Amino acid sequence: MSNLIHNFLSNRVLSRFTIFVIDILMIMFSCLVMYLMRYGFVGLTPEVRADGITLGVILVFVNSITFILFRTFSGILRFSSFSDLMRITYALMLGYGFTYLAIIILKRYHPGFYLDDITFISVFFLNTFLMIFSRILTKEVYEFITGRDVKPVNVFIYGTKEAGISVAKALKGNSEFNYRVLGFISDESQMVGKELMGITIYANNENIFRTLESKDVKTIIVSPQQMEEIKNSDLLSNFVDHNISLLTTVPLNEWNGMIMSKEQLKDVQIEDLLPRDPIHINMLKIASNIEGKRVMVTGAAGSIGSEIVRQVANFNPYSIILIDQAETPLHDMRLELKDKWRELRAEIIVADVSNASRMERIFSRTRPQYIFHAAAYKHVPMMEDNVSESVQTNILGTKIVADLAVKYNADKFVMVSTDKAVNPSNVMGCSKRICEIYVQSLAKYIAKSGKRTTQFITTRFGNVLGSNGSVIPLFREQIKNGGPVTVTHPEIIRYFMTIPEACQLVLEAGAMGKGGEIYIFDMGKPVKILDLAKRMIRLSGSRNIKIEFTGLRHGEKLYEELLNIAEHTKPTYHEKIMIADVREYEYEEVNRKINALIHASYEYDDMRTVKKMKEVVPEFRSINSPFEAVDRLLEKISEKESFVPVPKDKG
Incomplete structure (x- = not known):
């Protein structure tokens, strides 16, 4: 029998019309009961019955309207919530209030009509009790019958x-x-x-x-x-x-x-527990920069680029141009934009930023006013093994987009860089430092010309939580599979920031920048990766997950720096954004060296290419990498050049 009731309650849902009719019947029942209690069967004279029927008709008519307005019948009775009960209360209070006004008017034109306030209030309270109690009773009976096998x-x-x-x-x-x-x-x-x-x-x-x-x-x-x-x-x-x-x-x-x-x-999640203070941004300043503008985002399908797209979409740009060479994630972004920002003019373009002719056509047609350049290869070990690709995508791609920004009079060019660009120890970090140098020298070159043109801003920050290929998703997957969790070194530490936080600061830095600045973000306290792994294991509830140390990967540091030792910072109005006071370079020399580097990359001779990179960035010292041999070679050359032989005394 209980199974039959269980199945009935689980699968049957009263129609809205049925619930509406039941509620109307409760109004009529409340009138009948209160009149019987007030007058009894003997006191229900034809006149009193007529007045009671009149009251009932008015209540049914007025409350039918309030029930429809508050949709008191739209829910499923067995799932009634506190908000459903409040809607019933509001509907009845409004309905009975209007009915009371109608009765006052009726008494003025028909003095014989009699209804005392106590009876009216009693009808209201009984009606309210019945409607609320019916929902609660249905809910409790359902939970009692269906919930006996499900322990809360x-x-x-x-x-x-x-x-x-x-x-x-x-x-x-x-x-x-x-x-x-x-x-x-x-x-x-x-x-x-x-x-x-x-x-x-x-x-x-x-x-x-x-x-x-x-x-x-x-x-x-x-x-x-x-x-x-x-x-x-x-x-x-x-x-x-x-x-x-x-x-x-x-x-x-x-x-x-x-x-x-x-x-x-x-x-x-572990992301909720890392020691980070909340980020606050100047929404009005960002909106004034982006609203009504044509905005381009390169690397728009990546972790940072896609979040920049989401945040820019909220500031009502005239249009947004998404560029990436990763087809599938770019398609996913297209679907997301159609779902969440249907009115937004969005152009989705599959393109490689290092393809000069392709980018030229895109710029000439779209004429972007605001550019967020997030396109880059970012994985350190991968770029150690693919040096030429790092140069061609990261450096050449940045150079092409920056030059086109000037040619087509973009208002701002905001480049996303990394803390790995400081005292770089790997190819990826050095490639980003070269991008910073080029963008800053180009900004300086333009400023000297006296022309009002593109403002170049660079933003530099550390690791972002949950980005593609980052350590937290890796640890989560390893824990899910029963371990082991792999940590490269017991003392390795990293700075962390959430993707939305990082992108908010990118937008704010872009808004405050005047041209030529390298902004660095306050990343909070660095986190020991070993402690991060232990916390994630404990948080998962697992007890037998082992941690294995695999050794530092090629080009990997124990810790990352946000500033070069020789650099200083200047504050901005935002407590978490500072301006790096870095060495400046002359554009002509930088352009010449970078062109030579790009040319060398097409020969796919990694040692020669890395040597060219070290010539542009002398502080680039390879760590745990085959390219340490290049450092030793450059040291020998430097020693020979600095050695000046003393002439022998002929006497």
Whole structure:
């Protein structure tokens, strides 16, 4: 029998019209019951019955309108939420309010009509009770019958402020979640021991784990505001060591209609726990630069380029031109733009930035005013093995796009660089440093001409979380497969920033730049990769994942620098953006050396090409790489050139 009821409740949904009719019948039933209680069968004279019928007709007519306005019948009864009950209350209050006004007018023209206020208010409260109670009863019966085989998950909520309370209300008022809140955790001593929503608040101390164990709680939901507390303390390690899993939600202002959905409740990721302060940007300044402009993004299908596209799309550009040579991810971006920004003029172009004639045609037709140049090969070991491709795509591609920006009078050219360009130890980092040198020298050359033309801005930052091929997705996949997790060196450290944060700073730096600056970003504290791996393993709940050290890869440093030792920084109005005070180069010399380098790259002689790169960037010293031989060769040449023989005394 229970199975039959279970199947019926699970598969049958009352139509909206049926629910509407039931609600109307409740209005009529409420009138009938209250009139019987007020007058009894004896007191229901024909006049009283006529007045009662009139009241019922008015209530049905007016409330039918308010029910339609508030869509009180649109939900599924067994999944009624707190918001559904509030809609019913608002609809009835409005409906009965208008009915009361109608009765006052009716009494003025028909003095014989009698209805006392107590009876009217009683009808309202009984009607409200019946409609709300019917939803709650249906919900409880459904959950009782269908939920006996599904044991709810006991949880505590970390946080007793607005966000924590909102999470608790969402879990209690929505059967979409199978969680039972048994307690709150608070860092505020004045809150400990009190009750919130009938649930006890516990202190965040060593006793909390005994409490969690006694209540069979294996999950803690961390309110968004408390994530900073978790991030900057040992709480994560303590929770994970006690086999407690952590969940969190998106910020309160991102809840749909202030109601939390299941998709907004997520596992705490390692990205949420890295020590980073929130980024704030000047939205008005960025909007004034981009709104109504023709914007080009190269490398638009990559991790950084695609996020720049998303953020630019929100600033109402006249059009946006996406350029990348990766067909499939570029197609994915096309679909995303059509889905989220249907009104945006977007041109999707498959092209290689190192193809001069192709880029010339694109510029002559699209005439971009604002260019974000993110196209580049970025993987250090790959570029150590493919030197010529690094030169042709990173350096030649940048040179072509920058020169075309000047030729077609673009307003701004913003180049995305990397911390690996500082004292480069690998081909990829050196290629980006050469790009920086070319762009800055070109900006200086243009400034000397006195013409108002393209402003060149360079942005330099470290690793971004979750980018294609980065360490966190790799570790996550290795943990998923049971390990081992591979770390190159126990002492290696890196700076990290989220992709949206990095792109926001790129946009702000582009807005503030006047031309020729190299902006560096405050990346926060560096993170030890070994500690990152350990945290990810603990966060996954796994216990037997091993960590293996594989040794530094070709060209890889133990740590990255955001500034050359000889460089200094100047502040800007944004606390996280500084201007690097770097050595400047003359355009003619730089252009000559870069042209020679590009020409050498087409011979595919890696040693000769790297030698040319080191001539442009003397501080480029290869580490853990076959190109260390080039450094030794250059040192010998330098020693010979510096040696001046002393003439012998003929006497």
